[in-house]
Amino acid sequence: MAVEALGSAPRTKVAPWNDPTVRGWVFQVVVVGLVGLLAWYLVDNTITNLERQKIASGFHYLGREAGFEIGDTMVEYSPASTYARAIYVGMLNTLKVSVLGIIMATFLGTLLGIGRLSNNWLLSKICEWYVEAFRNVPLLLWLFLFYKLISEAFPGPRQAISAFWGTVFLSNRGVYFPVPLADAVFKWMGVALLVAIAGAWALHRWARRRQDATGQPFPSIIAGTGLIVGLPVLVWLLGGAPHHMSWPALKGFNFDGGSVIQPEFTALLFGLVLYTSAFVAEIVRSGILALHKGQTEAAAALGLTRGQSMRLVLLPQALRVIVPPMTSQYLNITKNSSLAIAIGYPDLVASINVTINQTGQAIENVLIIMAAYLSVSLSISAFMNWYNKRIALRER
Amino acid sequence: MRNTLAATAASIVAFITSSTAMAGKDLDAIKARGALNCGVGIGTAGFMLADSQGKWRGLSVDVCRAVAAAIFGDAEKVKYAPLTSQQRFTAVQSGEVDIVMGNATWTLTRDTALGLDFTGVYYYDGQSFLVPKTLGVKSARELGGATVCVAPGTTTELNLADYFRANKMTFKPVVIEKVDEIRAAFFAGRCDVYTTDASSLAATRAANVPPPRTFDDFVILPEIISKEPLGPVVRHGDSQFADIVRWALYAMVEAEEHGITSKNVDEMLKSDNPAIKRILGVTPGMGKALGIDERWVYNIVKQVGNYGESFDRNVGKDSPLKIDRGLNRLWSQGGLQYSPPFR
Numbered sequence: 244m245a246v247e248a249l250g251s252a253p254r255t256k257v258a259p260w261n262d263p264t265v266r267g268w269v270f271q272v273v274v275v276g277l278v279g280l281l282a283w284y285l286v287d288n289t290i291t292n293l294e295r296q297k298i299a300s301g302f303h304y305l306g307r308e309a310g311f312e313i314g315d316t317m318v319e320y321s322p323a324s325t326y327a328r329a330i331y332v333g334m335l336n337t338l339k340v341s342v343l344g345i346i347m348a349t350f351l352g353t354l355l356g357i358g359r360l361s362n363n364w365l366l367s368k369i370c371e372w373y374v375e376a377f378r379n380v381p382l383l384l385w386l387f388l389f390y391k392l393i394s395e396a397f398p399g400p401r402q403a404i405s406a407f408w409g410t411v412f413l414s415n416r417g418v419y420f421p422v423p424l425a426d427a428v429f430k431w432m433g434v435a436l437l438v439a440i441a442g443a444w445a446l447h448r449w450a451r452r453r454q455d456a457t458g459q460p461f462p463s464i465i466a467g468t469g470l471i472v473g474l475p476v477l478v479w480l481l482g483g484a485p486h487h488m489s490w491p492a493l494k495g496f497n498f499d500g501g502s503v504i505q506p507e508f509t510a511l512l513f514g515l516v517l518y519t520s521a522f523v524a525e526i527v528r529s530g531i532l533a534l535h536k537g538q539t540e541a542a543a544a545l546g547l548t549r550g551q552s553m554r555l556v557l558l559p560q561a562l563r564v565i566v567p568p569m570t571s572q573y574l575n576i577t578k579n580s581s582l583a584i585a586i587g588y589p590d591l592v593a594s595i596n597v598t599i600n601q602t603g604q605a606i607e608n609v610l611i612i613m614a615a616y617l618s619v620s621l622s623i624s625a626f627m628n629w630y631n632k633r634i635a636l637r638e639r
Numbered sequence: 640m641r642n643t644l645a646a647t648a649a650s651i652v653a654f655i656t657s658s659t660a661m662a663g664k665d666l667d668a669i670k671a672r673g674a675l676n677c678g679v680g681i682g683t684a685g686f687m688l689a690d691s692q693g694k695w696r697g698l699s700v701d702v703c704r705a706v707a708a709a710i711f712g713d714a715e716k717v718k719y720a721p722l723t724s725q726q727r728f729t730a731v732q733s734g735e736v737d738i739v740m741g742n743a744t745w746t747l748t749r750d751t752a753l754g755l756d757f758t759g760v761y762y763y764d765g766q767s768f769l770v771p772k773t774l775g776v777k778s779a780r781e782l783g784g785a786t787v788c789v790a791p792g793t794t795t796e797l798n799l800a801d802y803f804r805a806n807k808m809t810f811k812p813v814v815i816e817k818v819d820e821i822r823a824a825f826f827a828g829r830c831d832v833y834t835t836d837a838s839s840l841a842a843t844r845a846a847n848v849p850p851p852r853t854f855d856d857f858v859i860l861p862e863i864i865s866k867e868p869l870g871p872v873v874r875h876g877d878s879q880f881a882d883i884v885r886w887a888l889y890a891m892v893e894a895e896e897h898g899i900t901s902k903n904v905d906e907m908l909k910s911d912n913p914a915i916k917r918i919l920g921v922t923p924g925m926g927k928a929l930g931i932d933e934r935w936v937y938n939i940v941k942q943v944g945n946y947g948e949s950f951d952r953n954v955g956k957d958s959p960l961k962i963d964r965g966l967n968r969l970w971s972q973g974g975l976q977y978s979p980p981f982r
Contacts, residue, residue, distance in 0.1 A: 313799055600793070603754075
C-alpha cells in the first residue's frame with residue numbers, strides 16, 4: 244500500500260536548508276535577533292544623542308519642588324509639593340473623570356438604547372437624533388462648545404444665580420454647594436456603608452438560593468437598599484448627628500466655603516458622557532436586537548411582567564453581545580479624557596506637560612504617561628474580561 | 640493638547656533616530672537648506688503675528704529676519720513655525736527649528752540642563768497682571784483669593800505661585816495651553832486676572848479685547864513681579880551659529896547707538912567715522928570673524944532696521960501697543976540695551 248510504503252520508507256537525509264523544522268528555527272532566531280538589534284540601536288542612539296546635547300536624564304527630578312499650582316485637586320497639594328505629587332494629583336483627576344464618565348455613560352447609553360427600540364414614535368426618534376448628533380461630531384468640538392456655554396452663559400460670581408434658598412450658587416466659576424464640616428463620625432459612616440454593601444450582597448445571594456430551592460421570592464433589592472441607606476444613617480444618629488455645614492459665601496473675588504464643581508470638570512464630564520453614551524446606546528440596541536423574538540414571547544408566556552422579562556430574560560442574554568464592545572468604549576472614555584487639556588482641566592496629561600516644560604525631561608515623562616494610561620487601560624480590560632467570562636454562555 | 644504630545648513624540652523620535660553628530664553642523668545645514676527655520680509663538684501682537692497676507696511681523700520676528708539677513712543677505716529667507724510654549728524647546732532641541740523666538744525667558748536651568756543656549760536679550764520684560772476695571776483692584780497685593788488665568792509650562796506659572804506664596808495669599812489657577820483659549824476664558828470672566836509678561840498683556844489689551852468692551856475697560860496693575868529677559872534660543876553645540884545670532888541682535892543695538900537707520904544706511908557707508916566703517920564692513924574684518932559676508936550689518940539695518948526702529952514700529956510709539964521703551968532704552972539713555980564693542 245502506498246501509505247505503508249510512505250510510512251516505512253527509511254528517512255532520507257535532507258539538507259538542513261531544505262528541512263522545514265530547521266528553516267523555521269533559523270528564521271525565528273534571525274527575526275528575534277533583528278528586532279533586538281533594532282531596539283538596542285534605538286536605545287543606544289537616544290542615550291548617546293542626549294549625552295552629546297548635554298541633556299540630563301533620569302528620574303531624580305520627581306523629588307524636586309514642582310512650584311506650580313493646580314486648580315482642582317482631590318488630595319492635599321501646594322506649589323511646595325514635588326513633581327511626583329503633581330503627577331499623582333493629575334492621575335487622580337483623570338481617574339475621577341473617567342470613572343464617573345464610565346458609570347454615567349453606561350446608564351444614559353442603556354436608557355437611550357432601550358428608548359430607541361421603544362414603540363413610542365416620538366421617544367424612539369428623539370433617541371435616534373441624539374445618537375446621530377453626538378457620534379457624528381468630534382468630541383473636541385463638543386468640549387469647546389460646553390466650556391464656552393458655561394463660561395459665557397453663566398454670570399460672574401458677584402451676580403451668581405442662587406438656588407435652593409441661597410444655599411447653592413451657579414456662576415462661571417462653577418457650582419458652589421454646602422458640605423458638612425469634617426467630623427470623626429463620617430469615617431465610621433464610611434465603614435458602615437462598606438459593611439452594609441457586603442451585607443446586602445450576602446442577603447441577595449441567600450435570597451437567590453432560597454428562591455432556587457423553595458420557589459419563595461424575597462424582596463432582596465428593597466431590603467438591600469434599606470440596609471445600605473439605613474446603616475450609615477443609624478451610625479450618624481448614634482454619633483450624635485453632627486450637622487455643622489460649611490456654607491458657600493461670597494468673599495472677595497470668589498465664593499469661599501462649601502465645595503465646588505468647576506466648569507472645566509463639568510464641561511469635560513458632560514462632553515465625555517454625552518458623546519460616549521451615543522455609542523453605548525447603539526451597542527445596547529444591537530445587543531437586544533440580537534436576541535430572538537421568541538425570548539420575549541416565552542417570557543410573556545411564563546407570566547413575567549415587562550420589567551421582569553427585560554431584567555431576568557433579555558438583558559442577561561443581551562449582555563453577552565454587549566460587554567466586549569463596551570470594553571472598548573470604556574477604554575475610549577479613559578483615553579479621551581486627555582482632551583481635558585484643551586479646556587484646562589488639570590488631568591494627568593496637563594501635569595505631565597507642565598513637568599516636561601519645567602524640567603525638560605521629555606522622554607522620562609512620556610514613559611510615565613504611557614505607563615499610567617497602559618495600566619489603567621489594562622485594568623479596565625482585565626475587569627471586563629473577567630466579567631465577560633462570568634456571564635458567558637456555559638456549555639454543559 | 641494632542642498636538643503637543645504628537646510634537647513631543649515626534650521630537651523624541653528625532654532623538655532616537657538621528658545618528659549624525661549635530662555639533663558644528665547647524666550653520667552648514669542652514670546654508671545648504673537656503674532658509675532659516677525660525678520657531679515663533681502662536682501669536683502675540685507686536686512680537687509675532689501673521690498679518691492679513693500671512694506675513695509674520697513683530698519684534699521677535701525681526702530678530703529672525705536679522706539673522707537671515709546676516710547669513711544670506713536676504714531677510715526674507717526665513718521659514719516660520721508657530722510653536723506653543725510647551726513645544727518650543729523640544730522643537731529646537733531636536734533640530735526641527737534652528738532658533739526659537741517664542742518670547743522665552745532666559746533662566747539658568749533652561750540655558751544648561753535643556754541643552755540650549757540663550758544668545759542675548761531682545762526684550763527686557765517682567766510679569767504683571769491684567770484686570771477688568773470693574774474689579775476695582777489697584778494693586779497685585781489685593782488679589783488674594785482671585786482666580787488667575789495663566790499659560791502652562793511657563794516661568795510665568797512658577798512666578799505666579801511664588802508671588803502668592805511669598806505674600807501669603809491664595810489663588811485658583813485656570814491653566815489652558817492655547818493662548819487664544821486662555822484669553823477667551825479671561826474675557827468671558829472665568830478668571831478675575833490674566834497674568835503673563837507685561838508686553839504680552841499690553842498686546843492683549845491693545846488687540847484682543849472683544850467688543851463692546853474696549854482697551855480702556857482693562858488695566859495692567861503696576862507691580863512687576865519678575866525679571867523676564869526674553870532671548871533668542873539656539874541648540875547647544877554650534878557656537879559659530881550661536882555667535883551669528885548673538886551679534887545679529889547686537890548689530891541692531893549698535894546701529895541704533897551710532898544713529899544708523901534703514902533710511903540713512905546708504906549714506907552712512909560713506910561716513911568717515913571709523914566705528915561706523917567697521918560696523919558696516921567698509922573696513923573689513925567683522926564679517927570674516929563670524930564667517931559671513933562683510934556687509935552683514937548693512938543688510939540687517941537696510942532690510943530690518945536698527946533696534947529702535949524695530950521697537951517703535953512693532954511695539955512702541957508707532958504701534959497700537961504703545962509700550963514705553965522703559966528698560967529697553969539704550970544704555971546711553973538710561974536703559975539696559977547695550978552692545979559689546981564692534982572691534
